[in-house]
Structures are given as C-alpha cells and as structure tokens.
Amino acid sequence: TPRTSIALEHGSHRLGKRTDEMMQTWRNYGLGQFIHWGLYAIPGGHWEGKYYGGAAEWIRSWKDMPNEAYDELYKEFDPQNFDPRAWAKQAKSLGAKYMIITTKHHDGFCLWPSEYTDYDVTNSPYGKDIIGPLVEAYDAEGIDVYLYFSVMDWNHLGYRSKLETEEDREAYEGFKEFTRNQLLELLDLYPTTKGLWFDGTWDAAWKEQAAFADKLETEMREKIPGLIIGSRFRPDDYGNRHFDSNGDLMGDYEQGWERKLPETFEDTKGNDWDCVMTVPENQWGYHSDWRGHVKTSFELIEMLVKSVSLNGNFVMNFGPDGQGSIREEETKLAAEIGDWMDVNHEAIYGCGYLDWKKQDWGYYTKNRETGKVYMVVFNRPLNGALRVKTPSKIGLEKVYSLKEPSVTYEPEEVHKDEYFIHLKESKTSKGPVVIVIEPTK
Ligand code: JFZ
Incomplete structure (x- = not known):
C-alpha cells in the first residue's frame, strides 16, 4: 500500500522499532x-x-x-x-x-x-x-x-x-x-x-x-x-x-x-x-x-x-x-x-506475542530468545482440554507444567495441526496455571 507522504520537519524520526x-x-x-x-x-x-x-x-x-x-x-x-x-x-x-x-x-x-x-x-x-x-x-x-x-x-x-x-x-x-x-x-x-x-x-x-x-x-x-x-x-x-x-x-x-x-x-x-x-x-x-x-x-x-x-x-x-x-x-x-x-x-x-490462533482458555506468550511458548490458563474448559492450533509444520516437541516440569503432557492430536492438552494441574491451584510448550523448529 502506498504511504501518504506529507513533508514534515518534526514528524517521526524512525520507521519501525528501536533495536538497541x-x-x-x-x-x-x-x-x-x-x-x-x-x-x-x-x-x-x-x-x-x-x-x-x-x-x-x-x-x-x-x-x-x-x-x-x-x-x-x-x-x-x-x-x-x-x-x-x-x-x-x-x-x-x-x-x-x-x-x-x-x-x-x-x-x-x-x-x-x-x-x-x-x-x-x-x-x-x-x-x-x-x-x-x-x-x-x-x-x-x-x-x-x-x-x-x-x-x-x-x-x-x-x-x-x-x-x-x-x-x-x-x-x-x-x-x-x-x-x-x-x-x-x-x-x-x-x-x-x-x-x-x-x-x-x-x-x-x-x-x-x-x-x-x-x-x-x-x-x-x-x-x-x-x-x-x-x-x-x-x-x-x-x-x-x-x-x-x-x-x-x-x-x-x-x-x-x-x-x-x-x-x-x-x-x-x-x-x-x-x-x-x-x-x-x-x-x-x-x-x-x-x-x-x-x-x-x-x-x-x-x-x-x-x-x-x-x-x-x-x-x-x-x-x-x-x-x-x-x-x-x-x-x-x-x-x-x-x-x-x-x-x-x-x-x-x-x-511477547506469538502468532498462533488465540484460544478461549487464555493467552500465549513466547520467549523472544528461547522460542519457548507459554500457555497461561485463565478459563478452564469443563472437559479440562486445552485446544492448541499450530501453524502448519510446527509440532509440539515437549509440553510440561511450568510449576512442576516433571509433570509432562502427551498432546492428543484432534485434527492435523490441532491438539488437546488435558490439564492435570489441580483445580485448587492458586491463580492461572502455566503450561510450557517447546515447539519443533
Ligand atoms: C493523565 C493524568 O491526567 C492523570 O492524572 C494520570 O497521571 C494519568 C497517568 O495521566 O491522564 C490521562 C492521560 C491520557 C489519557 C487519559 C488520561 N488518554 O490518553 O486517554
């Protein structure tokens, strides 16, 4: 799309983000x-x-x-x-x-x-x-x-x-x-x-x-x-x-x-x-x-x-x-x-931001360096299953609890590029729980 361009002496000094x-x-x-x-x-x-x-x-x-x-x-x-x-x-x-x-x-x-x-x-x-x-x-x-x-x-x-x-x-x-x-x-x-x-x-x-x-x-x-x-x-x-x-x-x-x-x-x-x-x-x-x-x-x-x-x-x-x-x-x-x-x-x-389709259970965040994905769960589905849709060619290599990394998950593949993660964390746990995903590269 063509950018409008009004000549400005005191407009923005930079296009795009600072990277320093x-x-x-x-x-x-x-x-x-x-x-x-x-x-x-x-x-x-x-x-x-x-x-x-x-x-x-x-x-x-x-x-x-x-x-x-x-x-x-x-x-x-x-x-x-x-x-x-x-x-x-x-x-x-x-x-x-x-x-x-x-x-x-x-x-x-x-x-x-x-x-x-x-x-x-x-x-x-x-x-x-x-x-x-x-x-x-x-x-x-x-x-x-x-x-x-x-x-x-x-x-x-x-x-x-x-x-x-x-x-x-x-x-x-x-x-x-x-x-x-x-x-x-x-x-x-x-x-x-x-x-x-x-x-x-x-x-x-x-x-x-x-x-x-x-x-x-x-x-x-x-x-x-x-x-x-x-x-x-x-x-x-x-x-x-x-x-x-x-x-x-x-x-x-x-x-x-x-x-x-x-x-x-x-x-x-x-x-x-x-x-x-x-x-x-x-x-x-x-x-x-x-x-x-x-x-x-x-x-x-x-x-x-x-x-x-x-x-x-x-x-x-x-x-x-x-x-x-x-x-x-x-x-x-x-x-x-x-x-x-x-x-x-x-x-x-x-x-920061992860470009996977947002789901109703909460929010994804993604570590900018490690690429690890975090699912922060605010709404527990009645069936306890958290839906995850990945972009094509990206799989779920490892899935585990952030609080207790020894608690791991085997995602159930529902369709191609679509999974259920069946929550194991206690319903009484205080506040939103976090599940870590290490995606395939
Ligand atoms: C201002 C102040 O008036 C207020 O007291 C407080 O300090 C706040 C952080 O900033 O209030 C604002 C400023 C910006 C908007 C609305 C209120 N705004 O952009 O809509």
Whole structure:
C-alpha cells in the first residue's frame, strides 16, 4: 500500500522499532510499577468533609476546593513514613522490572529540589529531595527508574492552555524555557534515569510547539544515550500527537493505552507499547475512600499476561498516602501478584506475542530468545482440554507444567495441526496455571 507522504520537519524520526540494547531491555520488562505521589495525597479525595469523586490527583480542579487552599498544601508536606528502600523492596517482590515516579504532576509541585521554582520539596516541612533517594533505592534493587513529568503546570505563571494574545505568547516563551530547564536539570541530577514518561501535553498551546519539543527531545537524548521517551511528548508540524500526520509513531513506544488494553495484535499496529493501569476504576493519586469496583489480583494478572501476549508492558499504579505509606489494599495485591510471579515469571520476562490462533482458555506468550511458548490458563474448559492450533509444520516437541516440569503432557492430536492438552494441574491451584510448550523448529 502506498504511504501518504506529507513533508514534515518534526514528524517521526524512525520507521519501525528501536533495536538497541536499552530498548530491548524495555521491551523485555513485562511488568512495571507506577507511583503517583504529590500534594494531592494529603487531602486524599476530600475537602472540608466533602467527597471528591474524580481522580484524587485532580482535586485542585474541583469547584469545591479553592485553588488557594490547594496551593498551601505544600506547607503540610512532611511524609514521616516515607521509606524509599521499603518501596523498592516491595516493588522487587511484586516482580516489577521498572518504576515510573511522578516528579511533577499537573499541580506543578516538584518532588525534587528544583533551581527553577520555589514550589518544591525544599520549601515543604519535609525539606529534602524525594526523587534522589527513590532512584538510589530502586537502582539498588535492580529496578530501572523512569521519570513521569507533566508539561501542563497549574503553578507556573507563564503556563497557558491556549495562546490567544501577544501577552500569552510572551508568557508561554518563559514557560517553555522553564520546562526545558527542569527537564535538563532532572537528567543532570539523576543520570541513571532510563527514560521519561510524559503527560499533560494535550493542550492547544503545546500542540503548536513542534520545533521546540523536537529540539528539546534531541537535547534530552544527547544527555543520556539510549534514553526512552514514549509517544506522548511532542506534537508534529500540524499538532498531531502520538502518530504524526503520516500515521507514523513518534517516540519509542505507543503511550496511548491508559486504563485500557488493546484487544488484538492489529490494535497495536505492531508497535512497542505500555499500558498504565489503576487499581480502582480511575484513581492514580491517593484517595482515602475508594468507591466502585476495585480490581483483584487475578484481574491484574490477566491484564499483565494479556499485555505481554500482545507485545506490551503492563504498569500497575500505586498511590502512597500523605505520610508516605503504601495503602493496605495495594500491599496485599502486590504480595498476591508477587506470589504468582515467583512461580510463573518465566512466562512474562523476555516474552511477547506469538502468532498462533488465540484460544478461549487464555493467552500465549513466547520467549523472544528461547522460542519457548507459554500457555497461561485463565478459563478452564469443563472437559479440562486445552485446544492448541499450530501453524502448519510446527509440532509440539515437549509440553510440561511450568510449576512442576516433571509433570509432562502427551498432546492428543484432534485434527492435523490441532491438539488437546488435558490439564492435570489441580483445580485448587492458586491463580492461572502455566503450561510450557517447546515447539519443533
Ligand atoms: C493523565 C493524568 O491526567 C492523570 O492524572 C494520570 O497521571 C494519568 C497517568 O495521566 O491522564 C490521562 C492521560 C491520557 C489519557 C487519559 C488520561 N488518554 O490518553 O486517554
């Protein structure tokens, strides 16, 4: 099919995937941890006895909470329970290979000491850097750190959502310089950063900044070779985001899967991608009073496996409270998912999409190096038989239980290239079971 071709100065810089080592590492993570932490954790979804039903980190935008009140919260930021090493240990036992931390959310409050604003941790009673100790603790556990950064900033006087007047444009120039300074500052302060996770880039004003954002992205990449930046940073010449005007992905992976998952491989267009997921329906920052559906560990494990089966990473969110404690619900989920990962991580790390016909019992994943195939079973058929259809000329050399490799299977050939594997694993086994297939070459 002929590609449309609009001449772009600031469109995609690359067709196809990055193949360098840092990107391979990213691709093989499987599971990540997101942490939303900031001043919004203090009110935790309430103001003067009233309940805010929106996402807790958006409470400043709620008509019932005056901006002035929110903007004083930094005077209460003093998280006495903040223990970065405990967070990192928990993430490790969850099985997370990378972590994304909100250095600055939409409110503009910086969790690092920034030279470019007073609205940061050093002016809170806590008085010291949060990001540095976190990076150090996660680095020590071997978990790669990514910095979340909101371009949209409700605190900076030069910020505008749209540029209507000359005054707006002038003010916004100052804001752009500020944004550039902060980003380069972060990379200077935390040089082990593996990538940036951008947000708050949807406003009309930012969509006009193709040239600026392109240059800044280049500068950031020069600071840390191999740096990973998703598709949610820069607009192209026509203000298109994620995909440029020719439909080509901008950035290193598609960042559009927020609280939702692709259904099919086609939905992913074959790109690298991550899915970021909340535990309740839509709460990122700490909300003391979760209402509505709260996901179980089985649901989250299924989303993780589905992501990997479609070549994506799955990132589970945590919202620590105003004192720096991770809530019980998240601690319990992390332990449950971690227990499953202890036994079954081989079906996750280093794994991706397999082009065999999907079956109703669950998901296939495939190790990119060994070629081993994993069947992760979420729905047990009543007859206990798992159907497997292979592409022609590919047979099943060895089939066995991941948990107990001595438990092997003799697939029953139903038709040509179609088999039944009769499950032996106990019906009481905790969570989805995994069967390994070593296909014939
Ligand atoms: C943004 C933030 O507004 C939110 O607070 C949270 O930090 C989340 C991770 O990111 O919310 C979004 C971003 C993108 C989409 C939807 C909500 N999107 O692409 O549909």
